Amino acid sequence: MIRDQLADAIRSALGELGVDAPPTVGLERPARREHGDWSTNVALASAKAAGRPPRQIAQALAERLTVDAPPHVDKVEVAGPGFVNLHLAPTWLHEVLRDVVDAGVDGYARHDVGHGRRVQVEFVSANPTGPIHVGNGWFASYGDALGRLFERTGHEVTREYYVNDTGGQIRRLGASVLARADGEPVPEDGYASGFVKGLASAYEGPHDVEEAGRWAAGKILGFIRHQMEAVNISYDEWFSQASIEDSAAVGETVDLLAERGLVSERDGALWLRTADFGDPREERVLRKADGDFTYLAGDLAYHRNKLLIRGFDLVVNVWGADHHGQVASLKAGVQALGVAPERLEVRLGQMISLTSGRMSKRAGNAVDLDDLVDEIGADAMRILSLSTSIDQPTTIDLDRVRAESRESPVYYVQYAHARIASIHRVAAERGVARQPLADVDLGLLVHERELEVLRSLSELPDVVLVALDERAPHKVATWVRELADRFHGFYHDCYVMGDGVAPALTQARLWLVEATRIGLAVGLDLLGVSAPESM
RNA sequence: GCCCCCGUAGCUCAGGGGACAGAGCGACGGACUUCUAAUCCGACGGUCGCAGGUUCGAAUCCUGCCGGGGGCACCA
Missing domain, CATH: 3.40.50.620 (HUPs)
Incomplete structure (x- = not known):
């Protein structure tokens, strides 16, 4: 991955300059094109510890990276308070295209951070x-x-x-x-x-x-x-x-808590001591004075079933905010069970x-x-x-x-997918077969519209990880919309087939289109939205 | 009273330490003899609720305040 290559290069360049690199090298894609393809703030971040002005470190770093340039890097600039901006040749995006096509819908932006852990989403x-x-x-x-x-x-x-x-x-x-x-x-x-x-x-x-x-x-x-x-x-x-x-599960769960010495009886009711587990209340009632178990007791039995009996590694409950009041006692109770x-x-x-x-x-x-x-x-x-x-x-x-349903953003994205399917269909009708990717000159893809599409595609693996970490699937929706936006721009300005498009360029663009299809398909699938062949 | 979430363009919302704040809708003006115009392009539009603080840098983090929503049971 390009980011790792750049980060390594920056780290070793800093080493040669005698500057301690921060544990993680901050590398991001600047919002503005003129700030390059990638940008690092390491000079700003390490200035204080190094006791040197950030721009001075940035300048030295930029010189090192110019002399000993990492792959694809063709210009390094210092900007603003001390950013080091890396301008890459389009070849880095051509590699992205290969990555996408090689991985396919099944593999692109797939990660194994879970290592097969069993997750329940309720x-x-x-x-x-x-x-x-x-x-x-x-x-x-x-x-x-x-x-x-x-x-x-x-x-x-x-x-x-x-x-x-x-x-x-x-x-x-x-x-x-x-x-x-x-x-x-x-x-x-x-x-x-x-x-x-x-x-x-x-x-x-x-x-x-x-x-x-x-x-x-x-x-x-x-x-x-x-x-x-x-x-x-x-x-x-x-x-x-x-x-x-209706089973003995609730009683068993309460017994389990009792065995742990966390339960006491008072005023005819059975209380669980929850204060030690982050609950703002000292205690919660498990069994009412009338002998019935409370909702909490039942819920704890249910969560014992999830976490201890069925043994999910992670349980995610999706609740409405009107259940906010249950969270503290449930979490405390689950901890009381030893989870x-x-x-x-x-x-x-x-x-x-x-x-x-x-x-x-x-x-x-x-x-x-x-x-x-x-x-x-x-x-x-x-x-x-x-x-x-x-x-x-x-x-x-x-x-x-x-x-507004007819103008739903979903059609915007689906339309991009349908257009791609249409291009593939027309290519087949016209007898334009896609050559093996290895034989195609992706170096022909230099139009800004083409590069924008590839930049979006390069972001999907990160988007997936961030969306996962933040439990924020809407980030995928934002991304897929952006990819569609860039594809529509490409579609408008860059004919794949037709008058004046050289056969070699047609080949490169057919693969760009295919990579886009993969990206759209992955994004839409993550959202549970269909990817139509025609509309 | 205490706890959680929110306050960003006329509207609905992205952005949640990084360089001049984005999109869709609405409203204005353009673009179809080529692969689907459910598209594209341009212009318009903002004291990022308010005030302090932290930081090289704050819409973003912290504190307080204002406004809106939700929650604080021996109910489920």
Whole structure:
């Protein structure tokens, strides 16, 4: 990789100058073209320790790198307070093209930082009391895309939906179904949605809230699964909460905590001491005075199952910010079970609301995910939800989303892919076969539009790693848009085939186009968006 | 009261120590006899909420304040 070569060269040049290099040599791609292809701030960073002015170090470094130039470097300049800017010959980008083509869709920007570690991503996990809504869909895209990033970086991923199929929730659902079936109004705390009403008319089981609730939850879950598949999401596991709570798992988990000497009884309740594990509260209740376990106890049993029984190396829970209050006690409880804290991550997504107000099933102002998908399509929905950080509270203006759906950024990117497919088709029609890459003169690719495309492609491996580290799949969306942007510019200014394009240039450009196709395909796949051959 | 997130162009958002702050949409003006105009090009548009601080350098980090959202149960 070019960066390593440059970093090594800089490090050894600094050594010859008697300057201690910082542990990592800061090398970045400047935002401005005139600042070169790569730029280093080592002179600025090491000035203080070296006791020399940064520009003086930069000057000496630039001279060394000019005399003993690393591969592709053809001009070195000192700029600003002490940056050393490296201007590279286009050959470095031609190597990028080869890297992309050699690796292909399967291999380019694939990393093995995970070393096969088993990661579970749990997301959505909305109660099966009705179809999931657009807000849930936002986190669904996020969780799935995060899983894709983990997969591409050498992790083994399990996508999981935790199904609340137990307790009061289910009884309220059952009571709502029975009330509807009897033609009575649903209870105050019930579910009055049209979906439940529709289910009720089909219910033929016994007049029992538990039975009716379980039946309805199963039906609803089937629908949720369908909603998820409609946005290209497939779960590996639908984990039943009842399977935890109806088993001895909760009691066992509490016993385990007791064995560790962290549990005490007071006022008829059982308390877990959590203060030592980063919880701002001293203690949390595990078993209420009425003998029932708390939600926390059940959740700890579930997480014991994830982390100690199934033994995932890393568990990532994607939650809405309205569950913020659960984080500290859960993390503390998991540590109390003896699990290293870094094995459990909770990503809180800020609230998604509609211009008409916060979405709520109870309030009845939620818009079902599948309704929006029917209108704008799954790909537009995914790009829309994956274009912004989950730290950003989002307000969706549905009228606007509908109105703008035809101009969705997704089409911009997909169109680039379709154009490429079209070029390949036309080339085949005209009998223009691509020669083996080794026989093609990539040195002909010197147009600024061509180089811009290649610069974007060179960034993808870094983008993937940063997106992974920051759990920020939207960075992939930003990148893929930029690649498409540069490709459209190339497409406009640089004909691949046609009058006045020499056969050798056609060959080089066909490979550039192919490399772009690979980049777009990788980026779109990471987002779970389709890459059409034509539009 | 305490905790988390956010405040960047008219709107929706990127950028989250680096050199003159970006994109889409909206509004303005151009470009199709070639591989898809779902495209391209140009111009317009900003006290990066406010005030201090750290730094060679702050939209970015720290502190305080203002504004918005969320959370602080023997509920799930």
